[in-house]
Amino acid sequence: MKFCSNCGATVAHKIPAGDSLPRYVCDVCKTIHYQNPRMIVGCVPVWEDRVLLCKRAIEPRHGLWTLPAGFMENGETLEIGAARETLEEACARVDIKTLYAVYSIPHVNQVYLLFLAHLQDLNFKAGAETLEARLFREDEIPWDQLAFATVRNTLTHYFADCARKHFGFHVGTIERPPR
Amino acid sequence: MKFCSNCGATVAHKIPAGDSLPRYVCDVCKTIHYQNPRMIVGCVPVWEDRVLLCKRAIEPRHGLWTLPAGFMENGETLEIGAARETLEEACARVDIKTLYAVYSIPHVNQVYLLFLAHLQDLNFKAGAETLEARLFREDEIPWDQLAFATVRNTLTHYFADCARKHFGFHVGTIERPPR
Numbered sequence: 001m002k003f004c005s006n007c008g009a010t011v012a013h014k015i016p017a018g019d020s021l022p023r024y025v026c027d028v029c030k031t032i033h034y035q036n037p038r039m040i041v042g043c044v045p046v047w048e049d050r051v052l053l054c055k056r057a058i059e060p061r062h063g064l065w066t067l068p069a070g071f072m073e074n075g076e077t078l079e080i081g082a083a084r085e086t087l088e089e090a091c092a093r094v095d096i097k098t099l100y101a102v103y104s105i106p107h108v109n110q111v112y113l114l115f116l117a118h119l120q121d122l123n124f125k126a127g128a129e130t131l132e133a134r135l136f137r138e139d140e141i142p143w144d145q146l147a148f149a150t151v152r153n154t155l156t157h158y159f160a161d162c163a164r165k166h167f168g169f170h171v172g173t174i175e176r177p178p179r
Numbered sequence: 180m181k182f183c184s185n186c187g188a189t190v191a192h193k194i195p196a197g198d199s200l201p202r203y204v205c206d207v208c209k210t211i212h213y214q215n216p217r218m219i220v221g222c223v224p225v226w227e228d229r230v231l232l233c234k235r236a237i238e239p240r241h242g243l244w245t246l247p248a249g250f251m252e253n254g255e256t257l258e259i260g261a262a263r264e265t266l267e268e269a270c271a272r273v274d275i276k277t278l279y280a281v282y283s284i285p286h287v288n289q290v291y292l293l294f295l296a297h298l299q300d301l302n303f304k305a306g307a308e309t310l311e312a313r314l315f316r317e318d319e320i321p322w323d324q325l326a327f328a329t330v331r332n333t334l335t336h337y338f339a340d341c342a343r344k345h346f347g348f349h350v351g352t353i354e355r356p357p358r
Contacts (some may be wrong), residue, residue, distance in 0.1 A: 003187035005180045005203075005212070010187075018307065021252060024184075033184070036217045037251050039290060072216050073200060077283035077352045078290060099350050102278060102292075104256035111218060111257060113281075128197065169348055171278050173256045 006031045037109040040150075041081035042069020043117035044158055045094050050135035051155065052124060053142075054089045057131045061147035067114060067154060068092070082115050090133040092124035100169065101154045107176040112150045116158075116167065138162070149174045185210045216288040219329075220260035221248020222296035223337055224273050229314035230334065231303060232321075233268045236310045240326035246293060246333060247271070261294050269312040271303035279348065280333045286355040291329045295337075295346065317341075328353045 004011050004026035011024040016032050024033040044067055045052035053065040068089040072081040079096045086094050094117035103112040126133050136142070138159045146152045153172065161167045183190050183205035190203040195211050203212040223246055224231040232244040247268040251260040258275045265273050273296035282291040305312050315321070317338045325331045332351065340346045 001184045003182055003184050005182050005184045005190075008182035008187050008189075011184075034250065035253055037253055037255070038215045039218065071213065072290075074214055074216055074288040075285050076216070077285050078281070078350075079283070079352075080285075099281060099348075102257070102281075104258070106254050106256050106259075109253040111251075169278075171257075173258075 001033060001035075004029060004031055005033065035109075037106075037111055039072040039078075039081075040069050040110055040112045041072045041076075041078050041114075042067050042085050042112070043082045043094060043096060043115040044100060044154060045086055045090070045092055045117050045119050047119040047122065047135055049162075050137050051141075051158065052090055052092060052119060052133060052135055053151075054126070054130040055132040055134075056129070056147055057126070058129045063131065064145050064147035065142050065151070066147040067151050069112065069114065069150075072113075078113055079115065082113070082117070086117065087127075089127045089130050090124045091127050092133070093120040094118060095120060098167070098169070100167065101150070101157065102169075102171045103150045103153065103174050104172075105150070105174045112174075114150070114154050149177070180212060180214075183208060183210055184212065214288075216285075216290055218251040218257075218260075219248050219289055219291045220251045220255075220257050220293075221246050221264050221291070222261045222273060222275060222294040223279060223333060224265055224269070224271055224296050224298050226298040226301065226314055228341075229316050230320075230337065231269055231271060231298060231312060231314055232330075233305070233312050234310040235308065235326055236305070237308045242310065243324050243326035244321050244330070245326040246330050248291065248293065248329075251292075257292055258294065261292075261296070265296065266306075268306045268309050269303045270306050271312070272299040273297060274299060277346070277348070279346065280329070280336060281348075281350045282329050282332065282353050283351075284329070284353045291353075293329070293333050328356070 009028035
């Protein structure tokens with residue numbers, strides 16, 4: 001951030017009075033521009049013993065497989081955002097069930113919130129940001145071709161929970177991977 | 180948003196190519212300025228059969244009681260943010276336990292995430308944004324002086340869960356109150 005989005009003046013990066021962290025501050029119109037983490041909402045779309053994954057057509061991780069998920073939009077609930085992303089990425093209609101996994105990713109200022117969901121039908125296909133949408137049984141999951149740690153962790157929990165027939169709620173942190 | 184925070188040019192409000200929602204777009208440097216919901220992180224700080232509440236010294240809801248909570252900062256996990264807010268608002272050190280309540284508030288573009296927590300000691304006091312910090316038993320809760328629906332709902336769930344000796348996980352939506 002270089003310019004004030006309210007008045008167009010150059011912003012300073014400093015700790016405002018009464019605050020403890022540096023912010024982008026406009027000394028002309030006095031606006032303080034806070035920057036906060038963003039939410040990624042999505043789901044585990046289930047059909048019988050299979051899960052729907054999307055092969056990414058965009059960076060980052062082009063060509064790798066992910067659960068349908070993306071940035072939550074203003075005006076949405078978590079559930080509406082998760083269903084919208086699933087429709088956009090896999091043209092799939094889902095019934096959103098329980099919140100299943102929440103991951104903080106502090107080094108990229110993101111929090112993932114993933115729901116369990118049931119596919120309403122098999123009329124899915126690749127959306128604009130997806131190369132291919134496909135159902136996978138546990139033994140078909142492309143574990144070495146998954147896009148994100150959040151996807152790997154969530155699928156690991158999901159199939160373990162299927163095996164023990166009890167679906168927990170999983171909260172964790174994704175650390176920055178070693179270089 | 181009136182000006183591009185990257186180059187200072189005037190922004191337009193329009194739907195970018197390939198998108199479905201209007202965004203603030205800079206036609207000079209081509210930056211798209213996304214705006215997304217923010218997270219409020221906090222906790223239910225418990226000491227024996229009592230819960231710590233804070234009387235707000237700031238707007239909105241000056242003078243009303245709240246659970247310690249505030250905007251999650253970049254670089255934090257949910258748990259670290261919740262503990263930081265509790266320290267800032269009530270000078271209280273807590274052990275953050277399980278994620279307890281998650282509320283979407285779509286009309287203000289917020290998601291609340293509140294943890295159960297145990298106070299480490301009784302050395303709490305009002306922080307800079309708090310008039311008074313106090314422990315309340317269930318029959319002492321100032322139900323008609325609570326600042327937010329999220330606080331009311333979470334405390335209602337908490338004491339109900341105490342009574343049945345089972346702590347669930349609560350996900351919901353706070354609708355815009357009627358005028």
